[in-house]
Amino acid sequence: MLDSKVPAGPLAEKWSKHKFEMKLVNPANKRKFTIIVVGTGLAGASAAASLAELGYNVKTFCYQDSPRRAHSIAAQGGINAAKDYQNDGDSVFRLFYDTIKGGDYRAREANVYRLAEVSTNIIDQCVAQGVPFAREYGGLLDNRSFGGAQVSRTFYARGQTGQQLLLGAYSALNRQIQKGKVQSYTRHEMLDLVKVDGQARGIITRDMVTGKIEAHEGHAVLLCTGGYGNVFFLSTNAMGCNITAAWRAHKRGAFFANPCYTQIHPTCIPVTGDHQSKLTLMSESLRNDGRVWVPKTTELAAKLRKGELKAADIKEDDRDYFLERKYPSFGNLVPRDVASRNAKEAVDDGRGVGKSGVAVFLDFADAIQRLGEDTVRAKYGNLFDMYYQITDENPYKQPMRIYPAVHYTMGGVWVDYNLMTTVPGLYALGECNFSDHGANRLGASALMQGLSDGYFVIPYTVGDYLAKLGNFNPVDKNHPAFEQTRQEVEQKINALLALKGEKTVDDIHKELGHIMWEYCGMARTAEGLTKAKGLIQELKKEFWSNVKVLGENEELNMSLEKAGRVADFIELGELMVDDALNRRESCGGHFRLESQTEEGEALRIDEEFTYVSAWEYTGDDQPEVLHKEELVFENVKLTQRSYK
Amino acid sequence: MSAHMNLTLKVWRQKNDKSKGQFVTIQANDIADDMSFLEMLDIVNDDLTRKGEDPIYFDHDCREGICGMCSLVINGRPHGPKYGITTCQLHMRSFHDGQTIVIEPWRAAAFPVLKDLAVDRTSFDRIQQAGGYVNVNTGGAQDANNILIPKRIADEAFESATCIGCGACVAACKNASAMLFVSAKISQFALLPQGQTERYERAQAMVDQMDAEGFGNCTNTGACEAECPKGIKLTNIARMNREYLTAKFFREEDIHN
Numbered sequence: 001m002l003d004s005k006v007p008a009g010p011l012a013e014k015w016s017k018h019k020f021e022m023k024l025v026n027p028a029n030k031r032k033f034t035i036i037v038v039g040t041g042l043a044g045a046s047a048a049a050s051l052a053e054l055g056y057n058v059k060t061f062c063y064q065d066s067p068r069r070a071h072s073i074a075a076q077g078g079i080n081a082a083k084d085y086q087n088d089g090d091s092v093f094r095l096f097y098d099t100i101k102g103g104d105y106r107a108r109e110a111n112v113y114r115l116a117e118v119s120t121n122i123i124d125q126c127v128a129q130g131v132p133f134a135r136e137y138g139g140l141l142d143n144r145s146f147g148g149a150q151v152s153r154t155f156y157a158r159g160q161t162g163q164q165l166l167l168g169a170y171s172a173l174n175r176q177i178q179k180g181k182v183q184s185y186t187r188h189e190m191l192d193l194v195k196v197d198g199q200a201r202g203i204i205t206r207d208m209v210t211g212k213i214e215a216h217e218g219h220a221v222l223l224c225t226g227g228y229g230n231v232f233f234l235s236t237n238a239m240g241c242n243i244t245a246a247w248r249a250h251k252r253g254a255f256f257a258n259p260c261y262t263q264i265h266p267t268c269i270p271v272t273g274d275h276q277s278k279l280t281l282m283s284e285s286l287r288n289d290g291r292v293w294v295p296k297t298t299e300l301a302a303k304l305r306k307g308e309l310k311a312a313d314i315k316e317d318d319r320d321y322f323l324e325r326k327y328p329s330f331g332n333l334v335p336r337d338v339a340s341r342n343a344k345e346a347v348d349d350g351r352g353v354g355k356s357g358v359a360v361f362l363d364f365a366d367a368i369q370r371l372g373e374d375t376v377r378a379k380y381g382n383l384f385d386m387y388y389q390i391t392d393e394n395p396y397k398q399p400m401r402i403y404p405a406v407h408y409t410m411g412g413v414w415v416d417y418n419l420m421t422t423v424p425g426l427y428a429l430g431e432c433n434f435s436d437h438g439a440n441r442l443g444a445s446a447l448m449q450g451l452s453d454g455y456f457v458i459p460y461t462v463g464d465y466l467a468k469l470g471n472f473n474p475v476d477k478n479h480p481a482f483e484q485t486r487q488e489v490e491q492k493i494n495a496l497l498a499l500k501g502e503k504t505v506d507d508i509h510k511e512l513g514h515i516m517w518e519y520c521g522m523a524r525t526a527e528g529l530t531k532a533k534g535l536i537q538e539l540k541k542e543f544w545s546n547v548k549v550l551g552e553n554e555e556l557n558m559s560l561e562k563a564g565r566v567a568d569f570i571e572l573g574e575l576m577v578d579d580a581l582n583r584r585e586s587c588g589g590h591f592r593l594e595s596q597t598e599e600g601e602a603l604r605i606d607e608e609f610t611y612v613s614a615w616e617y618t619g620d621d622q623p624e625v626l627h628k629e630e631l632v633f634e635n636v637k638l639t640q641r642s643y644k
Numbered sequence: 645m646s647a648h649m650n651l652t653l654k655v656w657r658q659k660n661d662k663s664k665g666q667f668v669t670i671q672a673n674d675i676a677d678d679m680s681f682l683e684m685l686d687i688v689n690d691d692l693t694r695k696g697e698d699p700i701y702f703d704h705d706c707r708e709g710i711c712g713m714c715s716l717v718i719n720g721r722p723h724g725p726k727y728g729i730t731t732c733q734l735h736m737r738s739f740h741d742g743q744t745i746v747i748e749p750w751r752a753a754a755f756p757v758l759k760d761l762a763v764d765r766t767s768f769d770r771i772q773q774a775g776g777y778v779n780v781n782t783g784g785a786q787d788a789n790n791i792l793i794p795k796r797i798a799d800e801a802f803e804s805a806t807c808i809g810c811g812a813c814v815a816a817c818k819n820a821s822a823m824l825f826v827s828a829k830i831s832q833f834a835l836l837p838q839g840q841t842e843r844y845e846r847a848q849a850m851v852d853q854m855d856a857e858g859f860g861n862c863t864n865t866g867a868c869e870a871e872c873p874k875g876i877k878l879t880n881i882a883r884m885n886r887e888y889l890t891a892k893f894f895r896e897e898d899i900h901n
Contacts, residue, residue, distance in 0.1 A: 139792030
C-alpha cells in the first residue's frame with residue numbers, strides 16, 4: 001500500500017500544521033543546494049522563480065526556444081479562486097467540494113483542500129506581478145462562471161488567461177535569471193533521470209541544436225512537463241508536448257498513476273481531414289452564453305449535412321438543446337465529461353451536424369440578441385476570430401460547430417502530499433502529476449493547480465527534503481551513475497538513428513492515435529481495450545523495425561526528436577489500456593460502457609475502486625505491477641454525481 | 645469537398661548557423677484549401693522523409709496563434725499575406741492553384757538562422773531579463789482587490805501584454821528594430837500601478853539591452869504594427885520613448901543601478 005503522507009488532523013488545519021512541522025533550510029545553506037526544474041510552464045516557471053527567490057540555485061530546461069512558449073500559454077478561459085468577491089456563497093470548502101465532486105470522488109481530499117486554500121494567494125500574487133486580469137468599471141476584479149460550479153469564481157484575462165499568467169511567471173523567472181540564481185537552458189530535452197543510491201541526483205539532456213548529450217547534477221529534480229494528451233496524436237496540446245521526461249523517470253522508478261483518466265473537452269473545432277495536425281479548443285467560457293443543440297430528428301440533421309438547410313432554417317421547436325433538457329439546473333455548464341459524452345451520443349444517434357456529421361452546434365444567437373454583438377465581441381472576440389480563421393465561418397452569423405477533443409490528462413506521475421514521487425528527491429508538479437483532479441478536471445482548475453504547486457507548495461516541501469538530506473556538498477558529477485545513464489541515452493539515440501524502414505514517425509503516431517481514440521477514448525469496453533492492447537504491441541514491433549529516422553544526432557533533427565517521443569507514447573499507450581481494463585467502473589472521464597446508470601451516466605463502483613492505481617515499471621516488455629493508494633473520504637459523502 | 649491545389653515552394657534551406665543558405669524549389673501537390681499553412685509543410689516534409697531527404701526545419705508549437713514559436717516570411721510578409729494572424733493560423737484558402745510561394749526565415753542580425761527556417765530569438769529573452777518584471781517575491785502580496793485599476797487602464801495594459809514575442813515586428817522592419825516588442829512590455833507596466841516604482845529604471849534597462857543585442861532603430865514606417873499578429877499599437881513605442889527620455893534626462897539622479 002502506498003503512503004500518501006497526508007498529515008493527520010482536521011482537513012482545514014492539515015496544511016498549516018504540516019508547514020510548521022516541515023524542516024526549514026537556513027538561508028545561508030540554501031545557496032549550497034541546486035534544484036533542477038524540467039519544463040517552464042505555469043508549474044515549472046513559478047516553482048523555479050519562487051525557489052530562486054528563496055536562495056536556491058536553480059536550473060531550468062525547456063524544449064522550446066524560450067520559457068515563455070510552454071503550452072500553459074494557450075489556456076483560455078480562466079483560473080478559479082475561492083475569493084468570494086461576488087458574494088455568491090463561495091468558500092474554500094465549496095471550491096474543495098466542487099473539485100472533489102467534479103473529479104467524481106477519485107482525488108485525494110487533503111491535496112484538493114490545500115489547492116482550494118492557496119487559490120486565493122495565487123490571485124494576489126499574480127496581480128502583484130502586474131497580470132492584467134479583467135476589471136469592472138469600479139476597478140475591482142471581474143469574475144465569470146465556469147462548468148461544474150454554481151458560483152462565479154473564475155478570474156480571467158479575456159480569452160488569454162493562460163498567456164497572461166504564464167507571462168507573469170516568466171517575468172518572475174526572468175528576474176531570477178538576471179540575478180544569476182536561475183540558469184535557463186532552452187531547446188534542451190530531458191532524456192533520462194540519474195539516480196545515485198536510489199535518490200534523484202540529476203538528469204541527462206540533449207541540446208536540440210548541437211545534439212550534445214549533457215549530464216546536469218542537482219539535489220532535487222522537479223518534473224513540470226505537462227500532460228500526455230498527444231498520445232492520441234490529435235489533441236489540443238501543442239505539437240511538442242510529450243511524455244518523454246516523465247516516462248523515462250517512470251522507468252527509473254517513479255510510479256505512474258491513473259493513466260486512463262483523460263479529459264475529452266466538449267468544445268473544440270471538429271476534425272476536417274487526415275492532414276489535420278492538431279485540434280483547437282474553444283474555451284469552456286463560451287458555454288456561459290452559447291447554447292448547445294442538434295436537430296431533434298435525423299432527417300433534419302441529414303439535410304443540414306448536405307447543405308439543403310442552414311442552422312437558421314431549423315425552427316425552435318425542431319431543435320434539441322440537449323444539455324438544457326437533461327440537466328436543467330446546470331444546463332450548458334455541466335462538467336466537461338458530461339457535456340462530451342452527450343455530444344457523442346447525439347452524433348452516434350445520427351443527429352450530428354456539419355459536413356462530416358461529427359459535430360454539434362454552439363449557438364450565440366440568443367446571447368447576441370440579449371447582450372448585443374459588441375458585448376459578445378468584448379467577451380469572446382479573440383475566440384470568435386480564432387474560429388473564423390480556422391473554419392472560414394462567421395460565428396456571429398451562424399452557430400459554431402464543435403466536437404469533443406482530447407485536452408487534458410488527469411493521470412500522471414504518482415506523488416505524495418509533498419508532491420514527491422516514489423523516487424526520493426524527484427517531484428512532479430502541475431499536469432505532470434495526478435493528484436488534484438481525480439477522474440475529471442473542472443474548467444479553470446489547471447492554471448490554479450500549476451501555480452499552487454509552483455508558488456505555494458513546492459517551496460515548502462522541497463525544503464523539508466533538502467534539510468533532511470543534510471548534505472550540502474555538490475553532487476559528484478563523476479559518480480559512475482552519470483556516465484552510465486549518459487551512455488544508455490546515447491545507445492537509445494543510436495538505435496533510433498539506425499532505423500531505416502518505410503514508415504514515417506508520424507505514420508506510426510497517427511496509427512497509435514487512432515487506436516487510442518477508438519478504444520480508449522470517450523467510451524471504453526473490456527473487449528475493445530483487449531483488442532487495443534494487441535494492436536499497440538504490434539505497433540511497437542513495427543516502430544522498432546519499420547520506421548524511418550533520418551539525419552544525425554549532431555544537428556537540429558526533427559525526425560529524431562519525434563521518434564524518441566513517439567517510442568515513449570507507444571509504451572504509455574499500452575499502460576493506459578491496462579489501467580482502463582483494470583478499472584471496471586466508470587468515473588469522470590473514464591467511461592466503461594459496462595458500468596452506467598439507467599440514465600446513461602457514469603456509474604462508479606466505490607466498494608472496489610475507491611483507490612488510485614499506481615503502476616510500477618519492472619522492465620522492458622514486462623507487465624507493470626499495480627500498487628494501490630486507498631482514497632479515504634472523511635469530509636465529503638460519496639454520491640452519484642448529479643447535475644440535474 | 646474542399647478544393648485542391650498544386651504549388652511551387654521556394655524554401656530557404658540552410659544546414660546550420662555556420663553554413664551558407666540558399667533557396668530550394670520544392671513542389672507541393674494536392675494541397676487542400678482547408679489545411680493550415682504548417683499542415684501543408686507537414687505534408688511536404690512527409691514526402692521528403694519518405695524519399696530519404698532531410699525535412700524542412702521550422703519552429704512551431706501551439707498551432708493556435710498564442711505561443712509565438714512559429715515564424716516564416718511568406719512571399720515577403722512575416723506570418724504571410726493576412727493581417728492579425730500568425731503563420732500557424734494561416735490557411736491554404738488564402739492561396740491559389742499554381743501559385744509560387746517564397747518561404748524565408750526571419751531576417752535580422754540579432755536573430756541568427758539555426759537551420760532552414762528556424763532562428764535564434766534568445767535576444768528577446770535577454771531583453772525581458774533586463775527589466776521586464778515587477779520586483780515582487782512570491783508570498784506576502786496584498787489582497788488583489790486592494791489595488792484598484794480603472795477598467796480603461798486595465799484593458800489598455802492588457803492590449804500591450806498580449807504580445808506573443810514572435811519577432812514579426814523585427815522581421816517586418818527594414819532596420820530590424822525590436823521597439824514594438826520592447827515597448828509593449830514597458831507600456832504594460834508603465835500603465836499599471838504595480839509597475840510605477842520601477843518604470844524609469846525598467847525603460848532604461850530594457851532599451852539598453854535592446855541596443856546591446858544589435859537591433860536597429862525606429863524610423864516610424866509602421867511596418868511592425870501592420871504585421872503584428874496581435875495588433876500591438878505604435879503608440880506603445882511613443883510611450884516607451886517618453887519613458888526612456890524621462891529616465892535619461894530628468895530622472896538620472898533617481899536611478900540607482
